[in-house]
Amino acid sequence: MAYSKKTREHFKGTLQGIKDDGLFKEERFICSPQAADIVVEYPAGAERKKVINMCANNYLGLSSHPDVVEAAHEGLRQRGYGMSSVRFICGTQDIHRDLENKLTKFLETEDTILFPSCMDANGGVFEAVFDDQDVLIADRLIHASIIDGMRLCSALNESFKHSNMKHLEKKLQTYQDARFRCIVTDGVFSMDGDTAKLDEICELAEKYDAMVFLDDSHSSGFLGKKGKGTHELKGVLGKIDIITTTLGKALGGASGGCVSGRTEIVEMCRQRARPYLFSNAMPPVVVAAANKVLDVIMASTERRDKLEANTKFWRAGLEEAGFDLVDGETPIVPIMLYNAKLSQDMSRDLYERGIYAVGFFFPVVPQGKARIRTQISAGHEMHHLEKALEAFIEVGKKYDILGKGKKEIIEMYGM
Numbered sequence: 001m002a003y004s005k006k007t008r009e010h011f012k013g014t015l016q017g018i019k020d021d022g023l024f025k026e027e028r029f030i031c032s033p034q035a036a037d038i039v040v041e042y043p044a045g046a047e048r049k050k051v052i053n054m055c056a057n058n059y060l061g062l063s064s065h066p067d068v069v070e071a072a073h074e075g076l077r078q079r080g081y082g083m084s085s086v087r088f089i090c091g092t093q094d095i096h097r098d099l100e101n102k103l104t105k106f107l108e109t110e111d112t113i114l115f116p117s118c119m120d121a122n123g124g125v126f127e128a129v130f131d132d133q134d135v136l137i138a139d140r141l142i143h144a145s146i147i148d149g150m151r152l153c154s155a156l157n158e159s160f161k162h163s164n165m166k167h168l169e170k171k172l173q174t175y176q177d178a179r180f181r182c183i184v185t186d187g188v189f190s191m192d193g194d195t196a197k198l199d200e201i202c203e204l205a206e207k208y209d210a211m212v213f214l215d216d217s218h219s220s221g222f223l224g225k226k227g228k229g230t231h232e233l234k235g236v237l238g239k240i241d242i243i244t245t246t247l248g249k250a251l252g253g254a255s256g257g258c259v260s261g262r263t264e265i266v267e268m269c270r271q272r273a274r275p276y277l278f279s280n281a282m283p284p285v286v287v288a289a290a291n292k293v294l295d296v297i298m299a300s301t302e303r304r305d306k307l308e309a310n311t312k313f314w315r316a317g318l319e320e321a322g323f324d325l326v327d328g329e330t331p332i333v334p335i336m337l338y339n340a341k342l343s344q345d346m347s348r349d350l351y352e353r354g355i356y357a358v359g360f361f362f363p364v365v366p367q368g369k370a371r372i373r374t375q376i377s378a379g380h381e382m383h384h385l386e387k388a389l390e391a392f393i394e395v396g397k398k399y400d401i402l403g404k405g406k407k408e409i410i411e412m413y414g415m
């Protein structure tokens, strides 16, 4: 029977269901390097168009930075293309170790281990460190990859209401008899752009003898005065036991991730973490470029300072125009629209005006919380932001949502 007609029909039906729900994701093709200005083919087959990118994780504008690209070329020349091995067999070059050491220094931790991605770091770390005598207490809005990593581990999976310290404290009290308690959180929550209350989390961890796990993928490289991340911003450098982060966002944007933190935990990962043991090492070309990225951001805070200034300008401009924003201080600036169709319509109209900003709706965000999530970059110049702001205001006027809050927008468009 194998892949029978009935099997095929089953999956076709499921896919049609996704389309009928209006949740089918079309890919858009970028036909240029990742940057503030990109060339896009959308929908597939349409004429290519130059637009301003307002939704990349390219926070520091390093994805196509000439020095980073040159370092990649040099790495390719000197260390070749692929490793053809996992780390522990013959997949570790000197430059892998260099990068781990630089990350340790930058993040102000004790040691660091690279993974093929942060998804892999999250997938490997829990199982390597915890077992059924332990309990993991996670914020309810953590990233999907952390949820998956926790599921792969036999420790009890528990949760607390988003950023609710009272609820977290109650859970910590409940599990005082467990061998280890570990509080699990993102540094910056990617959909709302809000930051974890890491200072309070660390106090509770102290009080109830718990470890702290932080996924800082949306902060590493730019949050805090030296860009070290949420732990710097919240004044708890050196207090986080396990940090995972990605090299796929601000830190060059290619790929790779790491676990950084206590010496023994990093060593446990080297001995036991399955994505480290059973998946290929990061390619030398990416490692070489990432080493350059760390050099650039440790030499000067110029790029994170520019990002901060750009973010202030963008938030103030949208606020003044009367958009309904989610408050915050990170370069993730969501414009709340509540209605899924409105988010798609506005995104399309922005695209017509040369602005690339994708609308998010269920299941990426909760039902009735559709939005356009904008992300600011140090790669944006003032003229990009001014042009984008103008387009947002035009489109905001067209849909008559300026100066209106949640209640009024839902009254007009529904949820």
Ligand SMILES: *Cc1c(COP(=O)(O)O)cnc(C)c1O
Residues within 6 Å of the ligand: 116, 117, 118, 119, 120, 143, 145, 146, 186, 190, 215, 216, 217, 218, 245, 246, 247, 248, 255, 256, 257
């Ligand atoms: C993007 C992201 C990841 C995944 O990172 P990759 O290196 O692309 O696998 C993991 N965690 C969080 C919080 C993220 O935002």
